[in-house]
Amino acid sequence: RGVCRDALCVCRTGAYGSACERDCPGGYGNPCSGNGTCSSAGLCTCNSGYFGTACESACPGGATTPCNFAGECQLTGSCACYSDATNGYYTGNACASCAPEYAGASCNVSCPASRGRVNSRRCICLTGFVGDDCSLSCPMDAAGLFCANHGTCSLPAGALRTPTCACDTNYFGTACSVYCVASQCQANGLYRAQCNPTTGACECRASSLGQWTGSTCSDCIAGYWGDECSYPCLCSSRGTCTRNGGVCQCYQGAATGFWGGSDCSVCATGYTGVGCNIVNVALNAASSDLMTFKTTAVQRIVLLVVSDFALRATLVQDSANLSFFRVLRPSAVGITTVVGNLTLPAAPVRGAVYNVTHYRFVSASGLRMFYPRGVVAALVTTALPLKGLTRRHHTLAACNDTAVADMTIAGDACTVMASGCGLDAYLECDATSSTINSSAAVMSSVVFAAANSDGTLVVLVGDAAASATPNWVVVVWSALLDATVYTAINADTDTQGAPLACALAANVTVCAVYVPNVGLRLARFSYIDVNDNSTRTFAHLVSLSAAPTVTALVASVDANVGIIGFHTTVAAGSLMYLFQASTLVLLGSVASLASTLLSAASIDNNFRLLFLVLDGQLSTAFRTLNLFGVRSVYPSVVDFNGGATITVRGIAFPTNTTATPIWCNVSNSIVPATVFNDAHLECATIAVTVSSGACAVEPLSLFVSGDFAGRSTQRDGVVGLLRPVPAQLTSAVTIDGYDGYGSYEQATYVTLTGFGFVSSAAARCVLQNSSSANASSPSAETIIYETSDVVFVGASSVRCFQPAGLPVSSTPTVFRYSHDGVYFGQSTTSFQIVGPTKALIVEVDATTVVAAAVSTLPTIRAYTTDAYGNRRLMLEDFNYSIRCSSLEP
Structure with a gap:
């Protein structure tokens, strides 16, 4: 073992x-x-x-x-x-x-007997409790009943598990404690009512049966009309409509835009921009149109225009005969006349001032044509023979050069050439040429070319070569440094695509770009440092569903204005927009061009003129507009009595006030203007003899005298003044209900009531000593306080802010009101600034008391005052005990 x-x-x-x-x-x-x-x-x-x-x-x-x-x-x-x-x-x-009061597969779920009982390891909740462990209590009403005994409690799925009651029919609220039926709401005075599905409170019906609002649910919600308020207004979500008929009432406000048309789909008269919230700078004609008529119906989208600024002449191609040019010259007073014409042997596609003596024109085949400038200077109508004729040939290569654009450099006419042999673009000036290095490496085609005045810098704009996206690039070449820089202007996806047109103004280039399914945009950059992102600006001009054809784009740094003309279809005619050259901010549109095509445009800086060529099928109009206009005026409300200085903002104001002084036409009164710059001037207002009241806007216009001999802006725009009479005051009450007095230590609003108030951004309220309330402008030593925090309530009341910490009124004080912050009307209303409690006053009227079992004593008045005797009234916040006796104390 x-x-x-x-x-x-x-x-x-x-x-x-x-x-x-x-x-x-x-x-x-x-x-x-x-x-x-x-x-x-x-x-x-x-x-x-x-x-x-x-x-x-x-x-x-x-x-x-x-x-x-x-x-x-x-x-x-x-x-x-x-x-x-x-x-x-x-x-x-x-x-x-599981042990008693525990449940769950692992017997680890508490199930107290006060909330549930365990059956087959499940916690079966008692009434009013839910959850795996019955620990969540259902909503209770004021009586402690779960779901008010009118609903079923459940626990919805999700991360935030909160017990909710599913209420029985006609019961609402978190605990189903609110009973509501629509008939009960109607019995309470609501015309078309429903029970709020969450709270059960009576409210106006908002369903497919109708959209109702108002204190009695008898009005249609904004955007609906009809007997039952069931039809949506067809106002493009830019207005409301009438209850009967559904006629659109378009929005008219800075926040919503100013809309017009039967369906509120267009800008109201005097406004422009994507949101119709930009005041349109209306340019008026400096003179009547020059008209030429055609024997055959023909219309040109773009005509060749050569501007000779030194001679103040504009050469305009004839749309019926492209070889024929008219020489037009405007005057300082704005009248444009035909001073000559010239005929060429071939129709040119480009033209420029060649040098001090000649113009140069180039045909589509490359024919160079020279014409003397002296003919234009002498104001002679002629058809002199050409001084010279040259043709440029290429025979050494199987390719053709393409002339992109002409430019004048230091008195010489030059052409930017794009080689068909794949070489760089080059600049050709007469018999010499200079290669614009590396341009071919980044640019597949040139859309625009220009140079500064001395030719040291050349700018090219065009399509990017070998680009994964259709970007466009700007190439700047320096003749002094023999260097080239370039950049992709639109690396972002929004502004892809080659520019439709470009314009050069000083060292600034402005280009028009179409963004698919978005619209037309403007891009601005400085070509002196083209790679500096901070100099670039992009601005949305107008929403368009298809790419437009740009027929004119010019800009002026001196006038700080640019003009672009374009159309989507020939039949629809051209649209023209004005923009600020420095910021690309939209200034206005010229709707009058919608019936014909704008074929060319140019700017005269010295005379502040805009020259347009409008080509129709049977005639050509040469239109000259004043290139100065008003954008805004502040304040827009000036008292009938005058005295306020108005600030006028606009475009291209003449600044040489010695040669061209400017006057303001205010309420048909001519007053001199103080010009600060080309966009800012000020004028003082004077009293008018007749007031149009507060309802009618009196247009403001500018009148330029001197060399311009009375040229003026339009008076039919939306910019103008209201000239109301002074408001009349009847009372001053704080928002706490204190009539005629307010606390020195509490900030509040005081409601001035009366009549004649108008909405004005320049309104002012002043509290001053009553003894000096007759002057139109309160003096500083009499003013307790003044405020520009004024809220227009309606024609009968305004609210004025009262700050805390004011000095207590030691003498009677009154409120006064001004529409424009300068002229204060003579109407006043009493108002005291009350200080802390200083005295308890008891007053008894003198009377005779008759001895009797019951005698009536006189009224005894007890009140507190501040140190200056101003009654505290409702401001008093302390309890006093007063003993009264019919006997001598």
Whole structure:
């Protein structure tokens, strides 16, 4: 039963003792019942799931699932069930059940008897509780009833799990405690009502049956019309419509835009811009149009125009005979006349001032034609022969050069050539040429070319070569440095695509770019440092669904104005927009060009004239407009009595006031203007003899005398003045209801009531001593305080801000009001600034008391005052005890 080793017995399994003479529990043949290990001391260590001296018994729950894995089997064969949050809470002989008030697959879900009961390891919630552990309480009404006994509580799925009540029909609110039916709302005076689906409060109906609003639910919500307010207004979401008929009443405000048309889809008269919130600078004709008539119906989209600024002449191509040019010259007074004409042997496609003596024209075939400038200077109508005729040939290569544009440099006419042989573009001036290095590497075609006055810098604009996106690039070449820089102007996806046209003004280039399905944009950059992102500006001009044809784009840095003319279809005619050259801000549009095509345009800086060529099928009109106009005037409300200085903002004001003094026509009174720059002047206003009241806007115009001999801006725009008579005041009451007085220590608003108020951004209220309230402008020493924080309520009231910490009124004080912040009317209303309590006053009227069982004593008045005798009235916040006696104290 064992093996002797070193005088010691090593027993075989099942035996133990010093001589292996004893059997392990369970017998020598089946030690520990085969369910454990017998030690040298004869004790069995049982395997998991068994217990007993010989490991002869299985633990509760079975040997394979002792204590159901919910506890530990003890040596005695009993289970010590788990009872902690990690392992769960169990009970029972074999730990087969959850402990009382616990549920869940792992018996770790608390289920107190006060909220639920356990059934099949599930916590079945009592009424009013939800959740896996019934710990979430359902909404209760004021009586403590869950869902007010008018709904079913549930727990919605999602991260934020909050018990909600699904209310029964006609019950609403978080706890279903609100009962509501539409008939009850109607009985309370609501014409078309419904119960709010969340709160159950009565509200106006808003459904497919109608959209109602108003204190009695009898008005249509903005945007609907009809007997039942069920028809949507067809006003492009830019206005409301009448209840009967659905006639649009378009929005008219700075925030919403100023809209017009039957469906509010166009800008109202006098406004422009994408949002119709920009006041249109209306340019008026400086003189009558010059007209030429055609024997055959023909119309040209673009005509060649050569501007000779030195001779103040404009050469305009005839649309019926492209070889014939008229020489037009405007005068300072704005009258444009035909002073000559010239006939060329071929129709040119480009033309420029060549030098001090000649013009140069180039035909489509490359024919160069020269014409003397002296003829124009002498104002002679003639057709003199050409001074010279040259033709440029290429015979050494199978390619043709393309002339892109002409420019005048230091008195010489030059042409930018783009080579068809793949070489760089080059600048050709008479017999010499200079290569514009590296241009071919970045540019596939040239759209525009120009140079500064001395020819040291040349700018090219065109399509990018070998670009993954249709970007356009600007190349700037320096003749002095023989260097070229270039940049992709529109690396962003919005402004991809070659420019439609460009214009050069001083060192600034302006280009027109079409963004598909967005519209026409303007891009502005300085070509002196084309890579400087800070000099670039992009501005959205107008929304268009198709790319337009740009027929004219000119800009002037001196006048700070640019003009672009374009059309989408020939039949629709041209549109023309004015923009600020320095910022690209939209200034206005000229809608009068919509009936014909704008074929060319130019600017005369000195005379402030805009010259347009409008080509129709049967005639061509040469139109000259005054290139100065009014954008805004402040204040726009000026008292009938005058005195206020108005600030006029506009475009291209003549600044030489010695040669061209400017006058303001204000309410048909001519007053001199003080000119600060080409966009800012000021004029003082004077009293008018007859007031149009507060309802009619009196247009403002500018009158330029001197060299311009009375040229003026239009008076039919929306910019003008209201000239109301002074408002009349009747009372001053704080928002707390204090009539005629306010606290020195509390900020508040004081409502001035009366009549004759108008909405004015320059309105002012002043509180001053009443003894000096007859002056039109209060003096500083008489003013308690003044404020421009004035809220227009209506024609009968305004609200004026009163700050805290004011000095107490030591003498009678009054409010006065001004429409324009300068002229204050004579009408006043009393208002005292009251200080802290200083005295308690008791007043008794003198009377005779008749001795009787019951006698009537006179009225006794008790009140507090401040140090200056101003009554505290409703401002008093302290209780006083007063003893009254009919006897002498």
